[in-house]
Amino acid sequence: MRRRNWRVTIVGIVLFVMAIAFYFYMMTIAPRSNDPAAMMRVVGTVSGGVGGLALVMVALGAFGRKA
16 A cells, blocks of 8 residues: 655645746746847746656656555
8 A cells, every 4th residue: 555645746736836937937937038039038938847757756656655
């Protein structure tokens, strides 16, 4: 039997929501940038990396560990 690690799962969900919020917030700032395409490329890379880490945390937390 495996026990779920709720702390890791909840932190992963919060981190995923924050990554999405960061991406959309930066979309509102991008038009005022000198190079909006480059800025959004960097923001997308960072948000994708954090979002991927968050999904791994959710998966590992939901999978759990041996009791």
